[in-house]
Amino acid sequence: MTVAGTGPSGPYAARRPSLRDGNLRQVLRAVADSDEPLSRAGVAAVTGLTRSTVSRLVDDLVVARLLDELEPRQGPGRGRPGTPLAPGSRVAALGLQVNPGYLAARVIDLRGRTVAQRYVAADLEQSDPATTLRRLGTMARRLVRSLPTGLRLVGAGVALPGIVSVADARVLSAPNLGWADVGVADLLRGRLGGLTLQIGNEADLAARTVAEESPGRGGRLTDFLYVSGEVGIGGAAVVGGRVFPGRHGWAGEIGHISVDPMGPRCRCGSTGCLEQYAGLHAVLAAAGLPPDASVDLLLERVRSGDPAARGAIEAAARALGVALASAVNVLDIPTIVLGGHLAAAADVLQPLLERELDGRVLSAAWGSVVVDVAPDDPAPGATGAACAVLGALIDDPAGWMTPRAG
C-alpha cells in the first residue's frame, strides 16, 4: 500500500535523517527485489538516485553486512563491469512452526536461502502447550548451535494455527491444537538466547512465501487470497504484496464464512461455516473414512473413482467456491492460491471451484477468477515467519545499522 503518512516512524515527523533512512531502504529493496545481482549503477538506474549517492549508501550497507559485494562476473557488456551486489548472506532469521501434524524450524538468510532446517512429524491435536513449545525450543536451540560461525541471527518468528495476539505474543485460541490463551513468548523465549520473538498466524505467514520469492523480492502474484487447508481452514488476503491484517491481525478467516446459515453447528459458535464442509475432518467423514485417515488416501480414492470420496470432495469444492466467491466480492482480489492439503487436492478441486467462482463472483464478467497452487513447502509457516523477520529488517535498515554498526 502506497499510503503515505503511516509507516514505521508513525504518522507524523519528517526530520532530516529520514531522507537518508528512506533511501537506504530503497537501495536495499532494489537489490533484494531484483532477480539478478544489480551493480551500484544498476541500483541508480532503478531507484532514480545518482550513482554517487547510491555508492555512498551501498558502502554503508556493505559495512553493516546487509549487502554483499559478489565476485565480478563476466558479462557481454561493453564498458567496465560492475561489482554485483546481493543481500547479505551472513544475516539470517529463525522461523518456527507448530502445526497439528508437525514441528518445524528453519533458518533463512537475507538472500532467501535455507541455511539449516529441522522437521519432526508429530500428532499435536489436543497437545499440551508447555510440552510442545519446550520441544520446539529445544529443536530451535539445536538448530541454532549447528549454524556456521559468522552468521548473525536478527530475530525469530513462530507460525501458529489459530487466533494470535501479535502485540503480546500470545495464542488466544488454536482449536486444532487444543490451545487457549497461551503465552508463547514466555514459554519459548528462554530457549532462544535473547533472540527477539515475533508470533504470527500460520496462514498469514504461509501466504508470505507466495507473496515473496525471497525476502523483499516480490513473487509472481502481488494480490491474492491464500487458502490454507490444514486440519482447519485458514486464510490470508495479500494486497500489494503485503498481508492484510485487519484490526487485530485476524483477517482472512475464510474458514468461518457462512456457507449455509441453516447448516451444521461449528465449534466457533456459528452454523454452516466453510470448515464444516471443507475442513479435513468433515471431508474424511463424508468420504466414509476414519478421522485419522491421511489426505493421500482420500485423494487416491477420489482418483480411483470411489463415489463416496468423489462426492465428498465435490461437496467441499462447491462449499469452497461459495465461500471464496463471497470473499472475492468483498475484497476484489480475483486470485486464489491453494495451500496445504488443498494444494495436494488442487487437481480435483480446481475445475469445480473455478466454475462455482465464475458463476458467483460479480467481477467475473470482466475477468475470470484464477485458482493457483502454492509452491510445495513442507513447513510454509516457518519459512514465512523467518521472512517476516527479514522483511522488517529490509523495511527499516537504518534502524538496524545505527545501534550496532559493523
Added chain:
Amino acid sequence: MTVAGTGPSGPYAARRPSLRDGNLRQVLRAVADSDEPLSRAGVAAVTGLTRSTVSRLVDDLVVARLLDELEPRQGPGRGRPGTPLAPGSRVAALGLQVNPGYLAARVIDLRGRTVAQRYVAADLEQSDPATTLRRLGTMARRLVRSLPTGLRLVGAGVALPGIVSVADARVLSAPNLGWADVGVADLLRGRLGGLTLQIGNEADLAARTVAEESPGRGGRLTDFLYVSGEVGIGGAAVVGGRVFPGRHGWAGEIGHISVDPMGPRCRCGSTGCLEQYAGLHAVLAAAGLPPDASVDLLLERVRSGDPAARGAIEAAARALGVALASAVNVLDIPTIVLGGHLAAAADVLQPLLERELDGRVLSAAWGSVVVDVAPDDPAPGATGAACAVLGALIDDPAGWMTPRAG
C-alpha cells in the same frame, strides 16, 4: 512513511525535494486534522518539526491559499497568542451524485463546509445515461456559476451506484440505473469547463463521509465496514481511515455475498445473494408492499406492529447479519456503519443484527461487533466525491503548488 519511498511518486525514487514535499503534506495534514485551529507553534509541536521550519512551510501554504491565517482570537493563554491556521476556505471541489432516486451536486471547501448545493429528486431506475448526465451537468454548471468569486475549484467527482472503472472514468455496470458501459467523463466533461473529473462508487465515497469529518480530518471511526442500503446494497471497507479498493476498486460488494447458495437467483448470476433478502425491492415484496412503496411507509408499518412488515425486516436483518459476519471474519473489521435506507431502519435492525453478528463472528469472543449509523446526509456520495478530490490535494500539496503558484 514520512518520506520517500512509497507515496504519490511511486515505490521508488527519493530525491531531495521529496523531503520538503513530505513536510508540506505533514503540515497541511496537521492543520486539517486538528479539531481546533492550530498556530504555527502548535503545528511544530504536533509534527515534531521545529518552529522555524514550520513557519517557512506555512508561509508557502498560505501563499498557495491552501492555508488561511485566521483572526487572532483571545484565549486564556499566558504568552503571545499565535495566529490560528485553518485549511484554505477559497479552495473547494465539486461533488456530484447520481442515485436511483435523485441527482445531487455540492461544493465543499477545504474546511469541509458546504458552500453551495442542489438536490433534485428523480426516478432514475432504468434511465437513459446521456439524458441523466446532461441533466446533472446542467445542474452542476448552474451551481458553479452561482459560486462567490475568488473561490477556486480544484476538481470534480461523481458518485455512481455500480461497478466503475476509475482509471478511464467509465461505469461498467449500474443495474439499479439500468446503465452498462457508460463513459461518464465524455458525457459530462464538456459541461464542467475543463474541471478534472474523478469517478467513484457511491458506497466507497459515502464511506468517506464517515471516515472523514472534513477533508483530511479523521472521523470518530478509522476502521469500519460501511453498508450502503439504497435500492441495491453496496458497501465499502475502510481501513486506517482509507477506503480499501481491492484490485480494481470493486471491493466491498457485500450485496452479493451468498447468504444461502440454494436461495433465489440474483441478477448478478449467482444465487442467494444478500441483495435478494435485504435489498429494497425484496423487503418491500416480503412485506406485501408494491415495489415503488417508500421506505418510510415500510418502517411505519413495522413500528405499528404489522406482522408481514416485521417479518420482512427481521428476515432482512438476519440475512444482513449472516453476510456481514462473513465479511467481518474475512476483513477483521468489527465495526459496521449503516447508511442509506438501512440507517433509517437502524433502530429496528440493530438488535437482531448485533445478535446475529455476535453469534457468527469469530472474534466476537474478544470484543463485540459494534453497529453504528452514518450521519444523516441526503447525498453522501456527492459529499464523499468532493472530499475525495480535496483529499488528493491534501495528500500532495507540493504537486498543486508548483504548477500554479499564487
Added chain:
DNA sequence: GGTATTTGTTGTGTAGCACAACCTAATCAG
C-alpha cells in the same frame, strides 16, 4: 594500441532542516 563505453569515486554546489538568538505580543505581579 587507440577509442568508445560503462562503472565507480571524488570534489563542489545547494536545498532544506536544526539550532540558537532575537523580536514581538500577550499576561501577571507589584
Added chain:
DNA sequence: CTGATTAGGTTGTGCTACACAACAAATACC
C-alpha cells in the same frame, strides 16, 4: 504604570545529504 515572565514567530548560521560534474578504472571494439 512598569518590569518580569511566557509563549509565538522570525532571522541567521551550520550541517546533512543529495545532485552534478569531472575523473579514474576496467572492459569491448576496431
